[in-house]
Amino acid sequence: AQSVTQPDIHITVSEGASLELRCNYSYGATPYLFWYVQSPGQGLQLLLKYFSGDTLVQGIKGFEAEFKRSQSSFNLRKPSVHWSDAAEYFCAVGGGSGGYNKLIFGAGTRLAVHP
Amino acid sequence: DSGVTQTPKHLITATGQRVTLRCSPRSGDLSVYWYQQSLDQGLQFLIQYYNGEERAKGNILERFSAQQFPDLHSELNLSSLELGDSALYFCASSVTGGPTDTQYFGPGTRLTVL
Numbered sequence: 062a063q064s065v066t067q068p069d070i071h072i073t074v075s076e077g078a079s080l081e082l083r084c085n086y087s088y089g090a091t092p093y094l095f096w097y098v099q100s101p102g103q104g105l106q107l108l109l110k111y112f113s114g115d116t117l118v119q120g121i122k123g124f125e126a127e128f129k130r131s132q133s134s135f136n137l138r139k140p141s142v143h144w145s146d147a148a149e150y151f152c153a154v155g156g157g158s159g160g161y162n163k164l165i166f167g168a169g170t171r172l173a174v175h176p
Numbered sequence: 177d178s179g180v181t182q183t184p185k186h187l188i189t190a191t192g193q194r195v196t197l198r199c200s201p202r203s204g205d206l207s208v209y210w211y212q213q214s215l216d217q218g219l220q221f222l223i224q225y226y227n228g229e230e231r232a233k234g235n236i237l238e239r240f241s242a243q244q245f246p247d248l249h250s251e252l253n254l255s256s257l258e259l260g261d262s263a264l265y266f267c268a269s270s271v272t273g274g275p276t277d278t279q280y281f282g283p284g285t286r287l288t289v290l
Contacts, residue, residue, distance in 0.1 A: 093275050104178060104266060104281035112276050151219060155275060162275045163209070163232050166219035 067167035082137040084152030180282035194255040199267030207273030208250040214263035226273040
């Protein structure tokens with residue numbers, strides 16, 4: 062069965078520091094992978110997605126993620142964090158035969174940013 | 177603003193009651209999804225519709241039902257409500273409902289069951 066693990070529940074970084082949020086997935090075929098961000102009181106916004114091709118994916122707000130098949134990982138990175146990046150981040154795996162697209166989400170990582 | 181609208185934003189009701197949550201997808205999107213976000217279960221996929229027809233089902237309870245209407249808006253009906261149904265319910269929409277689609281999420285409806 063598909064599953065997603067985000068090992069870090071909470072992460073705190075200083076503004077301007079680099080960030081890496083971990084995501085590991087379990088999926089039998091080539092996965093479709095997504096990172097979403099949820100700000101307090103808001104819905105989820107897509108940061109980036111990976112289906113195939115170049116394993117380094119660029120997203121919005123300066124985020125990038127790297128797909129590593131050998132490690133079943135899809136870690137999210139940002140070189141310099143801004144205070145406005147404080148939010149909860151969700152990794153998700155999707156896709157399936159028959160044309161449907163249910164997303165399986167990880168538990169999320171809550172990011173706090175210190176000034 | 178994703179373009180997906182959900183009403184109401186907040187709903188407070190009592191155990192045993194029935195409620196209806198409404199979702200309007202982005203203009204041009206044919207597929208609608210429902211997700212539940214709770215503290216103990218996290219974000220869980222409930223059900224997907226495409227152009228009025230059910231396409232995929234997840235961990236949706238028998239007390240819950242959904243439909244997508246000809247104008248493509250969708251409703252999620254929750255009945256015989258229990259305390260554990262308190263959660264944030266998200267609707268998302270996408271163009272075709274296929275596996276490479278981006279799902280655009282609405283702001284959610286927060287349901288509190290007392």
